[in-house]
Amino acid sequence: MEITASPFAKHPDSTRRASIEWPTLTLAAGIYGGWGLVTFFHAELPFYVLVPLGAWLLAWQGSLQHEIIHGHPTRWRRFNRFLGAIPLSLWLPYERYRVLHLCHHRDEVLTDPLDDPESYYWTEEHWQELGLVGRWLVKAQTRLLGRLVIGPFWSVSRYLLSEAKAMLAGDRHLARIWARHLAGCAVILAWLVFVCDFNPLAYAALILYPGTSLLMVRSFAEHKAEHAVFKRTAIVEGSPVMGLLFLYNNLHAVHHAHPTLPWYKLPAVYRANRAAFLERNGGLLYKGYGEVFRRFLLRAHDQPEHPLGRVPLDS
Numbered sequence: 038m039e040i041t042a043s044p045f046a047k048h049p050d051s052t053r054r055a056s057i058e059w060p061t062l063t064l065a066a067g068i069y070g071g072w073g074l075v076t077f078f079h080a081e082l083p084f085y086v087l088v089p090l091g092a093w094l095l096a097w098q099g100s101l102q103h104e105i106i107h108g109h110p111t112r113w114r115r116f117n118r119f120l121g122a123i124p125l126s127l128w129l130p131y132e133r134y135r136v137l138h139l140c141h142h143r144d145e146v147l148t149d150p151l152d153d154p155e156s157y158y159w160t161e162e163h164w165q166e167l168g169l170v171g172r173w174l175v176k177a178q179t180r181l182l183g184r185l186v187i188g189p190f191w192s193v194s195r196y197l198l199s200e201a202k203a204m205l206a207g208d209r210h211l212a213r214i215w216a217r218h219l220a221g222c223a224v225i226l227a228w229l230v231f232v233c234d235f236n237p238l239a240y241a242a243l244i245l246y247p248g249t250s251l252l253m254v255r256s257f258a259e260h261k262a263e264h265a266v267f268k269r270t271a272i273v274e275g276s277p278v279m280g281l282l283f284l285y286n287n288l289h290a291v292h293h294a295h296p297t298l299p300w301y302k303l304p305a306v307y308r309a310n311r312a313a314f315l316e317r318n319g320g321l322l323y324k325g326y327g328e329v330f331r332r333f334l335l336r337a338h339d340q341p342e343h344p345l346g347r348v349p350l351d352s
Contacts, residue, residue, distance in 0.1 A: 039145050060301045061101070061110030064136065065120055067145075072125055076233045076240070078306040088243050095248025098125050100284040100300075105134045109298050122218075124225055126245060130218035131201070133211075142296055147269045148262040151156050158262060158343035172341070179337040181330060184257050189249040202243070258329050259289040261321065262344050268319035272307070277326040280304075287326075288320045 062239045072094045079087055104110070105121035122131040138152040146152035150160045157174070159167070167175060174191060177183030204212045229235040264268050273279075273287040280287050283301035291314060292298070295306065307314060315322055323329050 052144045056112050058110035058299055061104060061299065062098075065101055065110070068094055068101055069123065072098070073228075074243075076229060076235055079233060079235050079243075084243075088247055088274070091244035092247035092251050095125055095244055096251040097282055098123075099252045100282065100286065101130060102134060102279075103138065103150070103286065104130075104284055104300050106138050109299055124218055124221045125248065127222050127225065127241075128197065128245075130213045130214050142293070144266050145294060146348055147194070147266065147293075148260050148343065150343050151347065156260075156343075157257070157341070158339075159348065160340060161340050164342050173308065175341045176337070179339060179341060180307075180335055181254070181257055181333045182335060184253050185250040188253045189246050192253075251282070254326060254329070255283045255286060258323065258338055259286075260280060260335065261339055262348070263319070264349055265319070267322060270318055271321040271323065272314065272318065273323045273326060273329065274307075279326045290314050290321075 047210040051170070073092060075082070075087065075091050091214065102121045105117050109117065109328050111117055118131065124131070141153055141155040143152070148156050148158055150158040151154050164172065174187060178188050178191065200211065200215065204215065225337050226237055229237055229240055248250065260269050261271065270293050272290050276287050285303040286292050286300070288303050291307045
């Protein structure tokens with residue numbers, strides 16, 4: 038779909054980029070250095086420091102990977118991919134995340150249960166195939182509490198099973214991606230076990246699981262099924278702390294309008310064009326993540342079945 042009207046036309050900063058985006062490189066150094074320190078000194082850190090700090094750093098790296106997918110922080114693609122491919126989360130190959138997320142940015146299919154890889158909606162056929170237990174687990178995740186508690190296990194296990202099936206069916210390209218990813222995982226695990234004396238199961242329970250849950254706070258309410266393309270993407274404003282964690286992807290409608298704009302420029306673009314963005318997305322706005330928690334911690338954000346079956350073909 039062509040976007041020509043200001044402020045939704047291609048942003049000048051999308052084409053005039055610095056060779057090196059120092060805010061993002063500085064952030065990357067802080068994330069990887071912080072993760073190294075936290076894992077190395079994990080035995081000396083009290084539980085109430087280790088878990089939130091480790092989870093924050095893991096989620097922050099997820100936000101950094103998302104930024105790198107969109108062409109940051111340098112003009113050197115190989116360096117960018119190397120920076121994003123360090124597998125702190127272990128379960129998700131960066132290259133797979135890159136391909137699937139760029140598919141998600143086909144806005145005309147946003148929320149489609151088959152064509153949007155990041156959709157949480159289901160077709161009627163697949164909904165029935167889930168069975169009673171599966172449907173209960175999915176319905177529980179339409180509430181934020183369920184998404185945080187069940188979501189990581191549900192999403193990661195289903196994703197890994199899907200990847201395994203594809204490789205067993207003969208997908209050699211996917212197998213090569215996973216081979217490179219597992220080599221990186223071996224380095225991470227060697228650091229955890231031989232340098233830090235950090236049990237990998239403890240790492241998964243204390244850092245990996247809560248870090249994945251924290252990332253799911255952002256994705257929980259950022260899209261909603263609608264006929265109109267631009268009304269499917271939300272904005273969460275007034276979030277200085279969580280906004281920094283998510284690299285201002287809480288201003289999600291702005292990101293979808295300007296996907297190559299650096300994270301640190303998103304707030305200014307939003308402030309300058311707030312009324313236009315809210316008019317365009319139909320007022321799909323939350324006044325901070327406190328509102329998201331109050332409204333949806335124990336109540337469903339939406340129904341699991343896609344209300345339109347699939348997104349309209351004429352979108």
